[in-house]
Amino acid sequence: MTAATTRAHRRETDPTAQPWAGPKRPYDLVKEFVVALVVVSILTVILAALFSSPDDKQLTLAQWAKAAPNDFVATAATELDGTSGSATYGAPYTHDKSAAQKIGPLAPQNWLGVTIPIDSAQDFVVRPLQGAAVSPDLQAALKQWTSGSADQQQKWAAAYDTALAAVPDTDPAKIATGDYGPVPVMMTQLLALAQSGGLDGALLAQGRFYQTDYTKPLLFLADGTYLEDLARAQHLGGDQWGMMNETGNYPGQAWLWLYTFWYQVKPFSTSGNADALVWSVMALLSLVFVLVPFIPGIRSIPKLIPIYRLIWRNYYRDVEGRGA
């Protein structure tokens, strides 16, 4: 007997695979569905009426620049000298392969390369300023910046960023004198542009009229600390089970509890490769979940934990009572 015919024979003799020939009870599936639809609809209306839904207003770059100008300038300085989170991210934004998270020797982050290129200095600082360069001061500063070599630009930007980081509260007004080239003027003008709301449009438009891609403004926002401060105040931080939480007292994505759980425990909570490791674990667990019927041991758990006797208690009471 071949393996195929053995399997076919097993299927034919598997009693659970055969149509049920025992007694039946009336069961109106259509009625059950209609009742369920009505009940769930009413329940939904009641929950919506009682609890509404959260809608904390979005944060604009203008609001950020007005509420936390020092954080904004400090972030912009790191974008200009290439030390921000976005500038040093690796794929899919930048070409630094060493920045990728790893799963053992593998770095899947690098496999598909740079598909959303980000040049933080150009995209977040220089190009928006060039689009708004109406003042003579800014025009002169940009001329000095573009006429400088790449090395010179880096020296100006790095010197400014380092000096700013040393100032209490990163207040640009208190920065020590130094050779920063045009950077102080560029920072002042970028802050003014952001506070006026112009940077929101400049980062989104990027030379287009229609636009639905918020990658650049969101990356810039995320490089600062203001957005994170707002999120943490709403218990949305990564170490606050944030991925499954929602603003306010709403249930959020409770079904992400297991995914969020791994970020709270070692080694994930202290690993620089936490995201890649957690995703690997969840991918493996998801595969196990989908393939439960084929995994010895796991597929036998229901038989070992007799919850099924509770579910089918009427059936067992009748059958076993009759047997006794």
Place this chain on the structure above:
Amino acid sequence: MTAAPVSPGDASAAGESGGWTGWVRRRALRSFPPDQLLPDKQPIYVASWIYVFGVATIAAFIVALTTGTILAVRGPAWWHGSSVGHFVNSLHLWSVELFMAFMVIHLWGKFFMAAWRGKRALTWITGAVSFLASIGTAFTGYLTQQNLASQWVSTQAKDGLNSVGIGAYFNVLDFGQMLMWHIVLLPLGVGVLVVAHVLLVRRHGVVPPFPPKDMHGPEPTAAEGAVQA
């Protein structure tokens, strides 16, 4: 002369059309005869509240689709500036919360019934994949709310997706792309999976109980079950 009885799928006797369309018709009738597709009776053991959560999940899915459709008709920004829109958004949120809650209870129930027994593995798989696809659908909904939660969730989630390479082509910071996934691709995927799942349940029937305590040897055949019951 008396006509011979014609069984579903018997093309020659019924004089049905041949070709692939005829084959599809015969195959569909053979796989899903009407009395099996929408029966008015169920096995005696189908008598527990746990069975309600499957249909409750489908009901909540329909409410989520309906409220989502209303939101889609008025556009993604409507609900921020309209009290009616906000209420429809609340309906959408709570229908999704119910949908996921019912589905989780349904899944646990089916797990403890070992509902994959008897050629029903594909039924389990379509249900499990539906659950995972539903998580993706809900997640993209959070990304497209256009509020603080969307900004934070997207900027955090990008790190996980980028770390395994998915972010290269599934950009959670691209509102337009995520909106398309949320209102077209993923609901379509979940819908197809749910339909396939329900058809499989109808085709193979509801999984029977494990053998009773005093039974030894192999599980009872359907005929034995009839005698015992």
